[in-house]
Amino acid sequence: MSDKASSKRRHENPSNFIKLLRSHRKDALKSLTRMFFSPLSSTMTVIVIAAALLLPSLLFAFNTNITALLGEFQNNARIVLYLTRDTSDTQALQVSNNLLTSSVIDSVDFISNEEALLSFSDAAGFSQIVADFDANPLPASIVITPNLAGLAGLDQLAASLDQMPEVELVQVDSLWLRRLAAISELIGLAARVLGLIVLLSLCFIIGNTVRSHIENRRDEIKIIKLFGGTHSYIARPFLYTGLFYGLLGGLLASLLQALIFLSFRDPLNEIFSLYDSSFTLPLLAPAMLITLAFSGASIGWLAAIISAYRYVNAIIT
Amino acid sequence: MISFDKVSKQYISGQYALAGVSFEIAKGQMAFVTGHSGAGKSTLLKLILATEKCSSGNVVVNGTDLNHIPRREIPSFRRRIGMVFQDHQLLNDRSVADNVALPLDISGFSRRDALRRVRAALDKVGLLSKEKQFPAALSGGEQQRVGIARAVVNRPSIILADEPTGNLDPELSMETMEVFEQFKNVGVSLLIASHDISLINRMEYRTLILKGGTLIDDTGLGELS
Numbered sequence: 180m181s182d183k184a185s186s187k188r189r190h191e192n193p194s195n196f197i198k199l200l201r202s203h204r205k206d207a208l209k210s211l212t213r214m215f216f217s218p219l220s221s222t223m224t225v226i227v228i229a230a231a232l233l234l235p236s237l238l239f240a241f242n243t244n245i246t247a248l249l250g251e252f253q254n255n256a257r258i259v260l261y262l263t264r265d266t267s268d269t270q271a272l273q274v275s276n277n278l279l280t281s282s283v284i285d286s287v288d289f290i291s292n293e294e295a296l297l298s299f300s301d302a303a304g305f306s307q308i309v310a311d312f313d314a315n316p317l318p319a320s321i322v323i324t325p326n327l328a329g330l331a332g333l334d335q336l337a338a339s340l341d342q343m344p345e346v347e348l349v350q351v352d353s354l355w356l357r358r359l360a361a362i363s364e365l366i367g368l369a370a371r372v373l374g375l376i377v378l379l380s381l382c383f384i385i386g387n388t389v390r391s392h393i394e395n396r397r398d399e400i401k402i403i404k405l406f407g408g409t410h411s412y413i414a415r416p417f418l419y420t421g422l423f424y425g426l427l428g429g430l431l432a433s434l435l436q437a438l439i440f441l442s443f444r445d446p447l448n449e450i451f452s453l454y455d456s457s458f459t460l461p462l463l464a465p466a467m468l469i470t471l472a473f474s475g476a477s478i479g480w481l482a483a484i485i486s487a488y489r490y491v492n493a494i495i496t
Numbered sequence: 497m498i499s500f501d502k503v504s505k506q507y508i509s510g511q512y513a514l515a516g517v518s519f520e521i522a523k524g525q526m527a528f529v530t531g532h533s534g535a536g537k538s539t540l541l542k543l544i545l546a547t548e549k550c551s552s553g554n555v556v557v558n559g560t561d562l563n564h565i566p567r568r569e570i571p572s573f574r575r576r577i578g579m580v581f582q583d584h585q586l587l588n589d590r591s592v593a594d595n596v597a598l599p600l601d602i603s604g605f606s607r608r609d610a611l612r613r614v615r616a617a618l619d620k621v622g623l624l625s626k627e628k629q630f631p632a633a634l635s636g637g638e639q640q641r642v643g644i645a646r647a648v649v650n651r652p653s654i655i656l657a658d659e660p661t662g663n664l665d666p667e668l669s670m671e672t673m674e675v676f677e678q679f680k681n682v683g684v685s686l687l688i689a690s691h692d693i694s695l696i697n698r699m700e701y702r703t704l705i706l707k708g709g710t711l712i713d714d715t716g717l718g719e720l721s
């Protein structure tokens with residue numbers, strides 16, 4: 180009996196937390212319904228949000244791929260040591276073996292000056308020129324595949340190799356790698372600046388949309404205020420409106436991005452294979468989808484908070 | 497419960513709607529405010545609901561000095577007042593039941609708990625059969641009664657009514673008054689603005705008479721009748 184009474188009381192006076200959850204669920208549904216009532220303008224808004232999110236997102240993705248590519252090429256980077264003329268093949272082999280003991284060197288490949296000449300004459304059309312040589316003009320060389328990441332390490336290794344007496348010249352094949360790194364840095368910066376601009380414009384777009392939703396319900400808001408509705412009670416459905424717009428925009432953006440990647444995948448992979456790279460363009464990464472959806476939703480929520488604060492408070496009763 | 501002390505209200509237009517009005521309404525007391533159109537009846541109710549601020553004097557309601565109420569405390573203050581508006585103020589895109597449920601929804605009731613009270617309130621004003629209809633489908637008198645059901649549904653400590661019988665025939669008017677009396681009998685204070693002299697005469701309650709914003713009588717019907 181008393182058990183029944185207490186359970187009834189619990190039912191009639193649910194905790195504030197349960198009340199809050201309940202009204203949140205109701206407001207979320209309410210705002211979704213309202214969005215479905217104006218499908219055209221809602222769709223347009225979502226598309227605009229998606230397009231705005233897509234710009235920095237594509238740049239970030241592009242940059243991520245360039246960075247990955249950069250790492251790939253760094254692994255393939257070669258250092259070529261051209262040896263002095265008075266280095267004998269035996270000495271050169273000795274040097275090669277010494278180099279192999281270094282932890283930052285993966286493999287070495289000694290190419291004697293005869294082998295160099297042979298491959299030079301093999302190359303189309305050069306055999307006659309080679310035959311005309313009195314003596315072999317080509318130096319012996321050691322091709323090193325380093326076991327390093329990063330341009331700085333590569334430069335350091337090259338500098339120390341240059342100290343060796345047998346070495347005439349060190350050639351690091353890294354200039355274009357440097358350019359790529361610089362470009363990648365630039366793209367990263369551009370993506371961040373663009374991201375900031377997009378953040379502000381999204382706040383503006385979503386804030387404005389939420390404002391028009393508020394204006395459309397001006398009379399309703401007035402009446403609710405007359406009956407003691409708090410700011411958060413009135414604003415909550417509109418916050419969900421902002422959240423859903425941002426979320427849907429983010430999801431659409433990641434869908435579009437996946438489509439764009441898909442259409443670029445084959446031609447790009449072909450280029451990569453031309454460069455003898457094992458790198459392949461990844462398709463839609465779940466992390467990207469989550470990031471886009473999450474940033475869309477949180478920007479939407481934030482913009483709606485600002486908009487609701489301004490425009491709900493402006494309705495005076 | 498409600499206390500006015502030398503209250504004046506001047507609108508931005510310069511118009512004085514109330515001038516030096518003083519009275520008190522105790523807990524469980526029911527009173528009428530009457531006077532010709534433009535006498536200041538609605539203004540008086542608006543001051544109590546804190547939708548308007550007085551220009552001078554003091555208005556104290558439920559222990560709250562309305563000259564100094566912080567903005568963020570107005571919602572909880574209003575939740576203890578049930579107001580019937582002259583122009584109904586119903587939400588046209590919500591059903592009758594949802595309109596009546598508004599104060600409960602604001603207070604965080606679940607739909608199920610709210611529905612029980614909504615039905616009871618609608619039953620009191622004789623509109624239970626119309627709970628699923630929309631306001632536009634109702635007559636003016638029915639809309640007015642929906643507004644009355646909404647005003648009482650959250651068991652407020654004060655009920656204010658602005659011309660609650662304006663669109664009702666005498667019989668329905670009397671029934672509405674009986675609903676109000678039930679609330680008076682459980683300790684609710686009621687202030688009813690009306691220019692329906694014959695109704696007020698029949699009711700025999702305390703009557704405040706306003707003329708041009710001044711309180712000219714505070715008992716019987718005095719010179720207006």
Ligand SMILES: Nc1ncnc2c1ncn2[C@@H]1O[C@H](COP(=O)(O)OP(=O)(O)O)[C@@H](O)[C@H]1O
Binds near residue numbers: 507509511533535538
């Ligand atoms: N918002 C307002 N702005 C300016 N004047 C107003 C406003 N509301 C009412 N008034 C004026 O105040 C006086 C009292 O109005 P009101 O309180 O509505 O009287 P009643 O309800 O008794 O008819 C009237 O002269 C009216 O024109």
Ligand SMILES: [Mg+2]
Binds near residue numbers: 537538539582658
């Ligand atoms: Mg009036």
